[in-house]
Amino acid sequence: MSLRLPDSGAGTTPDGRRHAPSAERNAAPILSVLRDVLPPGGRLLELASGTGQHAARFAADLAGWHWHPTDVNPENFGSIAAWAATSPGRIAAPVALDAGQPGWAAGWQGLDAALVVNLLHLIPETAAINVLDGMAAAVRTGGIVLIYGPFLRDGRPTSEGDAAFDASLRAQDPAIGYKDIARVTAHLAARGLDVQLREMPANNLMIVAFKL
Numbered sequence: 259m260s261l262r263l264p265d266s267g268a269g270t271t272p273d274g275r276r277h278a279p280s281a282e283r284n285a286a287p288i289l290s291v292l293r294d295v296l297p298p299g300g301r302l303l304e305l306a307s308g309t310g311q312h313a314a315r316f317a318a319d320l321a322g323w324h325w326h327p328t329d330v331n332p333e334n335f336g337s338i339a340a341w342a343a344t345s346p347g348r349i350a351a352p353v354a355l356d357a358g359q360p361g362w363a364a365g366w367q368g369l370d371a372a373l374v375v376n377l378l379h380l381i382p383e384t385a386a387i388n389v390l391d392g393m394a395a396a397v398r399t400g401g402i403v404l405i406y407g408p409f410l411r412d413g414r415p416t417s418e419g420d421a422a423f424d425a426s427l428r429a430q431d432p433a434i435g436y437k438d439i440a441r442v443t444a445h446l447a448a449r450g451l452d453v454q455l456r457e458m459p460a461n462n463l464m465i466v467a468f469k470l
């Protein structure tokens with residue numbers, strides 16, 4: 259099902275790169291966390307890469323890192339590949355990956371890091387659990403799981419804008435919507451990760467979880 263999101267209207271440049279305003283806005287604060295927590299180099303799996311803007315921006319800045327963009331929707335691959343061409347040699351060809359399915363991490367083992375931006379609120383709870391389990395399984399011991407997005411805190415949205423967005427998602431599909439941060443962090447801890455939280459702009463959070 260195709261969701262109506264507040265700013266899903268991405269413009270496209272002639273070379274096929276799509277530009278999502280939200281990815282433009284949150285790239286700098288997310289990159290700041292990545293610079294802070296990631297070691298000098300490694301392999302990073304990105305789930306739900308969308309337009310590919312983040313992959314290009316982050317891989318260009320994080321010189322030692324090799325990026326693996328993925329998405330459930332192959333329609334995004336043209337844009338991801340076009341963005342990847344702006345950072346030659348840093349970004350693998352996009353791969354189809356439904357991170358909401360159980361067991362997807364079997365094909366992705368020993369990674370140094372896994373990142374997902376703005377996915378968990380768009381999928382059902384069971385699919386979100388599969389995302390968390392897969393990310394926890396895919397990274398090596400000492401590897402890092404990074405999850406960015408909006409969350410409920412103590413079961414509630416943090417602002418009127420968040421409440422309205424969460425309600426609009428649930429109106430489109432009662433199975434989806436913001437996940438509670440305490441449940442998400444408890445699940446990651448139960449999978450053997452040391453979980454830290456970073457406050458991000460616009461009431462978002464970045465989960466930074468180290469596999470013990």
Ligand SMILES: C[S@@+](CC[C@H](N)C(=O)[O-])C[C@H]1O[C@@H](n2cnc3c(N)ncnc32)[C@H](O)[C@@H]1O
Nearest residue numbers: 281306307308329330331355356357358375376
């Ligand atoms: C709001 S966009 C975020 C894209 C990108 N991470 C960003 O922040 O710009 C959500 C993305 O999740 C992808 N997606 C939705 N369900 C998915 C799933 N089960 N597994 C992997 N990707 C999924 C969509 O195709 C879309 O590209």
